[in-house]
Amino acid sequence: MKTKIILQKDIPSLGVTGDVKEVSPGYARNFLLPRRLAVLSTERTRKIWEARKEKIEQERKEKLLAAEEQGRQIRETVCTLAVRSSKEGKLYGSVTTADVANAFQKKGLTLDRRWIQLSEAIKTTGEFSGNVRLHPQVSAAFKIIVNAVA
Numbered sequence: 001m002k003t004k005i006i007l008q009k010d011i012p013s014l015g016v017t018g019d020v021k022e023v024s025p026g027y028a029r030n031f032l033l034p035r036r037l038a039v040l041s042t043e044r045t046r047k048i049w050e051a052r053k054e055k056i057e058q059e060r061k062e063k064l065l066a067a068e069e070q071g072r073q074i075r076e077t078v079c080t081l082a083v084r085s086s087k088e089g090k091l092y093g094s095v096t097t098a099d100v101a102n103a104f105q106k107k108g109l110t111l112d113r114r115w116i117q118l119s120e121a122i123k124t125t126g127e128f129s130g131n132v133r134l135h136p137q138v139s140a141a142f143k144i145i146v147n148a149v150a
């Protein structure tokens with residue numbers, strides 16, 4: 001038995017705002033509904049969402065344009081990180097997605113570390129690449145340069 005819901009926010013693995021989906025009752029009851037990510041699909045809620053559909057579509061277009069612009073800025077930006085390392089270039093620890101997000105923050109670009117994907121674990125100095133999902137339809141590749149600090 002599935003439960004019909006209407007999504008109130010974009011959920012990458014499920015759908016976008018306003019979509020009517022069928023999910024397991026436990027997922028709806030224990031995760032989606034308490035976090036206000038979705039509402040139960042009833043006749044009343046479907047009418048409310050139909051009335052808001054045009055506004056939601058406009059917001060989606062605006063978000064997409066903003067994400068494309070931010071993606072262009074990210075592609076043009078090269079982040080340089082100064083990290084403590086040994087003489088051979090091995091880092092004491094590793095560069096994490098939070099470190100990358102902080103480096104972009106210093107350049108004036110706000111990124112959510114959860115959406116950053118590094119091509120490989122960064123444990124040495126050098127040049128690395130990564131990807132960030134800004135929108136379900138927009139992702140941007142970026143370049144990171146890791147330098148040694150004594």
